[in-house]
Amino acid sequence: MKQYDANFIFVHTGREEAWAKTIERMQGEIARIGGKVLGTEDRGKKTFARPQQKKESGTYLTIRFELEPAKVNELRARYALIEGIFRLQILAVDPIAEMKLSKQAAEKKARAEAAAAEAAQAVEPEA
Numbered sequence: 001m002k003q004y005d006a007n008f009i010f011v012h013t014g015r016e017e018a019w020a021k022t023i024e025r026m027q028g029e030i031a032r033i034g035g036k037v038l039g040t041e042d043r044g045k046k047t048f049a050r051p052q053q054k055k056e057s058g059t060y061l062t063i064r065f066e067l068e069p070a071k072v073n074e075l076r077a078r079y080a081l082i083e084g085i086f087r088l089q090i091l092a093v094d095p096i097a098e099m100k101l102s103k104q105a106a107e108k109k110a111r112a113e114a115a116a117a118e119a120a121q122a123v124e125p126e127a
Contacts (some may be wrong), residue, residue: 001066003038003093006030006075009058009086019059022084026063029078035067058086064093 008026019042027037043060067075072090079088 001036002069003064003066003095004072005091005093006063006065006079007087007089007091008061008063009088010061010084011055011058011086012084023061025082026061026079029075029082030063030065030067033067033071033074033078035065035071035075038064038066040064052086055086 006026010022023040023042027040030037041062041064043062045057045059047057048055076088076090079085
């Protein structure tokens, strides 16, 4: 199985209960064709840079999942039948790029902690 990120934009999300059901439905479609959901990130509502099909804003959702590569087109077809989806993008996750990004994030965090410790030492008066 290969890892993928599905990025969704929904235009009409409604109330909080309806949004939770929408997320469950998107995850259910992945499970229905034999995939495994690894994580879900609700990115919130954002305004478009310019109106798209007379829409001003949308609610963004990202789901990371594992699925057989041959079933990705079937998943796209299933999502195409759901009316609430304004845009959909499914991207394969590159494990090498993910490793590099996590390593860079760890290095950045270590540098920030070192700088904070150095600043704290500089502020302390010597006895």
